[in-house]
Amino acid sequence: MKAPIELRPRQEEVSGFRQRILVAAGVVAVAFLLLLIRLGYIQIYRYAYYHTLAENNRITSIPVPPNRGIIMDRNGVVLAHNYSAYSLELTPGKISNLNTTIDQLAQLVEITPANRRNFFKLLAESRNFETLPLRNRLSDQEVARVAANRYRLTGVEVKARLFRQYPHGTLAAHLIGYIGRMNDADIRALQASGQYDNYRGSDHLGKTGIEQSYESLLHGRTGSEIMETDAGGHAVRTLARHEPVAGSDLVLSIDERMQAIAEQAFGEHRGALVAIDPRNGEILALVSHPEFDPNLFVDGIDNTDWDALNNSPDRPLLDRALRGAYPEGSTIKPFMALAGLHYGVRTPQDTIADPGFFSLPGSSHRYRDWAPNGHGMVDMHRSIVVSCDTYYYRLANDLGIDRMHDYLEQFGFGRKTGIDMNGELAGVLPSRAWKAHISRQPWYPGETVICGIGQGYNLTTPLQLAVATATLANGGTVWRPRLVEAIIDPRTGQRIALPPRIANHVDIPPDQLKTIVDAMIDVTRPGGTAARASAGANYLIAAKTGTAQVVGIRQNERYNASRIDAAHRDHAVFIAFAPADAPKIAVAVLVENGGHGGTSAAPIARAVMDYWLLGKLPTPPASLTGNPQDPAHAD
16 A cells, blocks of 8 residues: 655745745735825825816806996986896807708797898807807797707707997997907907906907996906806806906996087088087087997997998098097187297287288299188288188298197197097197108198198197197196096995096286187177177187188189089088186087088087087077088188
């Protein structure tokens, strides 16, 4: 019988197995150690980061846009406000076929061709993932129909939004301006200025006028709502809410009733009017006629409406008060007379014989007076009353263009006034240096002569002319014109008045000022160029009429409006302030192609002054419905 086999492993095998066990245990231990270190790194060192990620998956911050501030006139009449309505909006990035979706919606609510055109116009200007309005101001029934079919309309939403409205339509449209949807350029500008975060959830901002210039105040501060969401992204509950701060309300210095009177007084004529309180620079009325309806722009203007406005020969989108550049015409003569007194080249008693023309020494060229046979003997007083061109041809030649420039610049000619609204032009106040800069050509004496009556290179805006007139009215203080009189704090309701600001001061000796003002008062009396427009006024008016030439005429020809195309007829200009002995209002009026200032422009100014000083509601001036051109072509 064999001996039993021993099954005990060899010693070396046992040793090898134990080593493998130890290695495996070491690997497991190292792995667990690495996991423990990683867990500590995530749970302790990177806790804040991963906690934020987790919270972001669970919590969503929804921006809450603020209410835009309202705009009102000095008496509290609302000129721009907000109202709430439902908007039908599409998110193009979520819709495979926009036309098909719009066709489906057209079976539920009315979708006009204009709605379609406007939508695709906005689409071309916007980012693809934005929601864009297809229809605004849905009725409750329309909202219900869309909501009932929401399950089959991917990328379609009905949102309750605040809409901007301008209740007076075209009234003061250029002044108030309008808001519009933000485009890429607006977004880049907001990002560059660091304001983009404050516009989260907003899709409109101010584009022109006060809406644009005071955008930061009107917009307010965006709030937020912190929502807890489930895995599907649906809201579960509100965790916190940070209330938005509404935009500030603005109180303008203009008077809504006077603004309406001025706009109506223009009738079918194009032009501009600016009325200022010479005591503080407040704008009482600012008119550019014709106007446009700013409500057309709020939701995105339709192509048809845009073409009608943009291609109109009347150019209703041009702000003539701030951006219309015109020759001053004879309204420059009171300022020229002051320049003559200032530099000592004239005294009030100096007299010239006016034969009806002026010629430079050694030249046969005649610079004609508006009166073919001249005005006889003319001193400074009479030169303003009858608007004698010959007197100012000679005065300009004696002064020289550079002294004219230096003196007139003090009144604000040739530079921006600093009004609290964007977009104004500086105009042109020529000098030798100015011409050398733009053309590298010398200045000619004949150019000085015609600048003396507000023609030639001279260009000014109605706003500049009004500021200069107000400066004359108050004796030399150049106020910075302003439209916003006060700001109302949305949190406290406190009315914060904006103080007036002085831009410059012109040193006008009282005796020199009296010489000019007395002559301007006589302009409105029998024998003066504005006598008819000032008849019956029971307050004292100081004024000056003007005619701004649009096209030149040959030396031996006389101006005849009936032979000139209406678009090439002279502009009518008029400046005035009243009461002349204690001015409360200064006005500048320009009527394009209106001819004589005393016939076309003065009645508009009279209507505005009658309302401001007497509370009188005028009838439309007869001169604006008849022939605007005075046969004598007087200034």
